[in-house]
Amino acid sequence: MNRQEFEIAQIIEQFGRDYVNKHLPNSRTLRTLNALKICRTSAMGGHKGKCDHCGRVHISYNSCRNRHCPKCQASKQAFWIEDISERIIDTRYFHIVFTVPEELNAICILDSRKFYNTLFSSVRQSLQTFGYTKFANSDHVIKYLGGYTHRVAISNERIQQIDENSVSFYYKDYRDNARQKLTTLPGIEFLRRFCMHILPKGFVKIRYYGILSNRFAKQTSMYRKQKPHRGKETVQQRIERLTGFDVYRCPYCKKGYMREVEVLPRIRSPGNFLRPKHITIKV
Numbered sequence: 001m002n003r004q005e006f007e008i009a010q011i012i013e014q015f016g017r018d019y020v021n022k023h024l025p026n027s028r029t030l031r032t033l034n035a036l037k038i039c040r041t042s043a044m045g046g047h048k049g050k051c052d053h054c055g056r057v058h059i060s061y062n063s064c065r066n067r068h069c070p071k072c073q074a075s076k077q078a079f080w081i082e083d084i085s086e087r088i089i090d091t092r093y094f095h096i097v098f099t100v101p102e103e104l105n106a107i108c109i110l111d112s113r114k115f116y117n118t119l120f121s122s123v124r125q126s127l128q129t130f131g132y133t134k135f136a137n138s139d140h141v142i143k144y145l146g147g148y149t150h151r152v153a154i155s156n157e158r159i160q161q162i163d164e165n166s167v168s169f170y171y172k173d174y175r176d177n178a179r180q181k182l183t184t185l186p187g188i189e190f191l192r193r194f195c196m197h198i199l200p201k202g203f204v205k206i207r208y209y210g211i212l213s214n215r216f217a218k219q220t221s222m223y224r225k226q227k228p229h230r231g232k233e234t235v236q237q238r239i240e241r242l243t244g245f246d247v248y249r250c251p252y253c254k255k256g257y258m259r260e261v262e263v264l265p266r267i268r269s270p271g272n273f274l275r276p277k278h279i280t281i282k283v
């Protein structure tokens with residue numbers, strides 16, 4: 001029997017209101033939680049399609065495309081890997097991993113934007129000063145990084161159970177040889193920790209310096225890989241080429257194609273959105 005599948009959206013639905021009222025998150029966190037909560041539901045609107053082979057009708061709801069949504073990263077990751085593979089200078093690279101001491105976590109919570117920016121500039125300065133490192137070819141590095149660049153705080157596959165009060169999920173214990181362990185947290189605490197991973201607005205988490213930066217694109221063009229000519233592609237065609245998933249293929253008979261018969265509008269019900277209760281002050 002297959003295990004029941006759980007999603008971040010269910011946790012937000014179940015514990016989001018209590019989390020918001022207890023912790024009063026900022027507007028960016030609220031917007032992110034709301035986007036993940038309604039991703040691929042009727043609240044986002046969508047399309048009704050009819051198969052041209054078996055005649056079955058299927059409804060597909062729109063995605064939120066939020067960078068923290070576990071359901072919306074697969075195609076972004078595939079696009080990134082292809083884009084960078086085709087613009088990279090064709091040589092061998094040093095692959096270097098920096099880690100942050102646990103003691104600095106408190107500063108990150110206070111001002112994550114300043115913390116991450118400082119981290120990037122410290123890394124840059126360190127690289128200009130030292131050399132320790134793992135040597136790898138560009139394809140290897142890109143595929144490895146691709147596993148991290150679009151990773152979100154927790155994937156839905158790691159969530160094992162949601163009950164009335166708590167959430168159980170797998171994590172890797174790096175103090176114990178990265179062993180996979182199951183842990184359980186109260187739902188509100190789970191959301192508090194999840195929200196600590198929400199990046200500042202507009203934050204650029206993949207940055208190119210030196211000869212990889214756009215400033216040197218012209219001077220280094222002759223050393224870059226030649227982009228294969230493919231002609232014009234729609235987003236759906238590109239997804240199919242890179243992942244093998246045909247978004248138009250009928251999910252029932254797998255033979256026909258879904259033809260759009262109706263566009264479904266977004267449902268903007270106030271009940272779909274989290275917001276803190278109004279605070280009233282009695283005088």
Ligand SMILES: [Zn+2]
Pocket residue numbers: 035036039040063064065066069070071072
């Ligand atoms: Zn989404």
Ligand SMILES: [Zn+2]
Pocket residue numbers: 051052053054055056250251252253254255256257
């Ligand atoms: Zn069909």
